[in-house]
Amino acid sequence: MKKHTANDITRFLHQHASRVTHAVTLHTRYRPYQKSERGLKRIVELAKTDFRHFRNCLNKELYGPRARRKPLQYQPLILALLEGTKRTTDRRLTLHYHLALGNLPPGMSDSELFAILHRCWVDRAHQRNDTDCQRTCRHRKGAAGWIRYSTKEVREKGNLAAWDFENTQIPYAAFGAG
DSSP states (O other), rough: OOOHHHHHHHHHHTTGGGOEEEEEEEOOOOBTTTTTTHHHHHHHHHHHHHHHHHHHHHHHHHHHHHHHHHHTSSOOEEEEEEEOOOOOOTTTTEEEEEEEOEOOOOTTTTHHHHHHHIIIIIIOOOOOSSSEEEGGGGSHHHHHHHHHHHHHHHHHOOOOGGGGGGOOOOOOOTTOOO
């Protein structure tokens, strides 16, 4: 089995850049500051579990019961990267997610999306009220620029575990094949 490299991960994510409409940052309540390897592993797993809860809530909020009945069609595209999973001496750093989102319900306003993201992340997944969401067309270099920014830990630190593969979802509808 081939061992994937930072370039493989970045290339794969860039293949989906044209399908990405929003860039999101979500800070968790977990801090890697001076954690032991075991402690760091534990908070990473907790962050992933909390994100899975958030993702399920987001699917339901965006698409209602259709998200469960036809998940390959009625779910948002989510490319999820968890940054900060290495030990640090910076006590301010939190584990935080960078998301690339797409395949959202037609006609949804940015303010509606932000309210849903906030409700699912802060109120339901009980994470920090430190979130940001913007259209990728407003990002300096568009979706490709956002993906490049969000993969910096993969590229610069060789942290291949930053890509939260288990919480990434790519529905068929994101490819126009519904």
